[in-house]
Amino acid sequence: MDFDLSEEQQLLKDQARKFLADQCPPAEVRRVFEGEESFHPDVWRGIAELGWLGTAVPEEYGGVGAGYMELCVLAEELGRALAPVPFSSTAYLAAEAISLSGSEEQQRKYLPRFAMGELIGTLALAEGPGMVTAASLETRYADGKLSGHKLPVPDGDVANIAIVAACDQGVPGERISLFIVSLVANGVDRQTIETLDPGRGHARIDLDNAAAEPLGRPGEGLEIIDRVFDRAAVMFAFEQLGGAQRALEMARDYALERFAFGRPVGSFQAIKHKLADMYVATELARSNCYYGAWALSVDASELPVAAATARLSAIKANHLCTKENIQIHGGMGFTWEFDCHLYYRRAKLLALTLGGEPEWQDRLIDRLRRQRPNAEQAAQ
Amino acid sequence: MNFDDTLEEAEFRSRARKWLDENVPSDWRGRTTTPADIVEFIREWQARKADGGWACIGWPKTYDGQGATPMEEAIWGQEEGELATVSSFPIMIGVGMAGPMLMVHGSDAQKKKYLPPMLRAEKIWCQLFSEPGCGSDLAAARTRAVRDGDGWIVTGQKVWTSFAHFADQAILLARTDPTVPKHKGLSFFIVDMKAPGVEVRPIRQMSGDAEFNEVYLTDVRIPDEDRVGDVGAGWRVAMTVLMHERSGVAGADPFGFDNLLEQMENLPMGATPAIENEAVRARLADFYVRISGLEKTNLRTLSALSRGEQPGSEASIGKLVLAEQLVEQTSLALDVQGMAGIMTDESLAPAGGVHQQGYLRDLCMRIAGGTDEILRNTIAERVLGLPPDLRIDKKVAFEELPVSGTVRD
């Protein structure tokens, strides 16, 4: 066992941090957060040039084929920098869905373009508030066309293509299948919507007989999404970890610098304990994340449990750290001008994309039950 | 113990209800959507209440109140309900804090001059306490007031001042003597917010709204009649204000629990509504128990007051409980909305996006009016009698105290 980053991975992490510190400092994040654009095209281009988008895409499909450990390392840095780019939608969702379930031809067609940053992709699942289930989806597919609406679609306002989950009238019981849809084609209408985190774009997408290309085995859409989400959950967890870590550092620095009652506020035990709790949560999350990254990188049978654990652990740490970072900053933390709230907003965005905490708690316990030695007997 | 109204209380309640039925403007909701609208609305509504004898009923009759008992005040609060919760916040610093403070520390002339227009909301008040360098440690205020003939010249900067952009008057804590230990060199003043030298600049909050401000005071002249309490006794006066700021949670269901329950009935979670989900139920039950505990605690306080006793120390838990409660409730509300919980669009988000707004606003409750940490210290030290922190700042002259940015080893 070697439960740490390799030298090359550490190097990659340092390079990533440096690149993002140069190209995507807080002022650039704010440009997107406060401006009209839904992402930062220059940062996106830079990321594409560095080949980050192809990190886990095999070389035969135009990627770097470095692996998932490396992708996770980058995810942590992107989360730390609050990078306003459609990276997760493209690399963790769309590219993963296609590499898991796409035909050889589809992989050849799409993966190289994702890897180059030529194509922004996303996954369109939710259709409004509430948990998504087979019964809750109303978007329909028949005769090569999709109709319905999807809301919210992460980066849906800037993506070129979306993987859309819909009831498939072509399979018995109208089970859910996946489809690839060009978002600039006829029959697709999209509108940017406002969310808690304007640092990332979101859209409502209306489909009216939009041309669609089936992806994966018909009727197995939700099963594929489950697998995509397990994988994405690990990478999202790293983004959350990066955010939590940064919030912890901001809070620590401020506690050292700010005086009250003639001493730094960090000298009060209430603040020390708070910071210590944030540290503990972050370290637990880090360990769970590393384990998840390993399970993902070798496609271990432990992945479903490891992914849910990493995600829940990172949601907790990120929520705690970003919330208490504001608290430790006092009135300053509650201002628009300080960056504390950007982290707090992003924390909720990451916690809800892929479905919220209660859903993942359910998933985790279901999987833990399933993995017990006598689970099958017990079920009978 | 009896939680029912006595005969007199029931009679009072029905009189209150009758007056409200006849007088609450039917369009009040539409008129209280923005802070500016609320300010306009509250001026009209307080005046109408005052004419009917229902404004600040707990105040003595000399200052246009009704001398009502604490129990009657509470009944009135229950009956005015949501209308009060929604519309009364621009006057809370006035009638909720500055008014009670003046009744304890103000001169007769000050009470006569300031209380009646405060009660009618003809004048809106704000609180010039916090500064860039001090919030929790309020006694470290640096804004200077220097004697000048029959008045004072005040210079300094205040921050986080809620409602300063609407305010006509302010309560101010300023340093009159920096050479003595910090608690001893403060004095308390009333400031005319329209006076020359007062400049208000809005600060944007993390939610994007600008409900608080920076206030710059440059050579502002304050007549000595507007000093409250003795020179150097400002800290005592400020403590009275803080006590009122931290106590009491007014209005009906300030927690929005009913709203949350309704959402859980309506939102699907799997094949059933969220409210059927066991984890959700456990958390809702938890919330309810805390809310109920807080409501009943408030009633205990009230019943002590109405027996003419000082409220017990339990009164100090209100804001601490409420703040955490709001943050937790909001978090659950968003989690149950799933991926769509991030939408802030009023037309798309459940309940018009109130929970998303809450996500960006509730955290201020943990900071404003005394942070959670300060409130816990207060409970530990004042209520439980634990020894205070060793204080290095109490005996030293104010001007010698270490501040942010000082290098020390």
Ligand SMILES: Cc1cc2nc3c(=O)[nH]c(=O)nc-3n(C[C@H](O)[C@H](O)[C@H](O)COP(=O)(O)OP(=O)(O)OC[C@H]3O[C@@H](n4cnc5c(N)ncnc54)[C@H](O)[C@@H]3O)c2cc1C
């Ligand atoms: C929405 C809002 C409205 C406000 N409105 C007003 C207003 O109208 N008028 C006004 O005067 N002020 C107002 N305030 C200011 C408010 O009272 C202060 O922000 C608050 O008291 C905290 O002070 P600070 O911001 O300076 O934080 P600091 O005092 O610098 O505190 C920083 C951190 O250190 C902690 N800390 C400080 N001392 C201790 C200690 N002894 N033990 C443990 N922890 C400690 C705090 O809890 C906090 O977490 C408002 C604030 C907000 C957020």
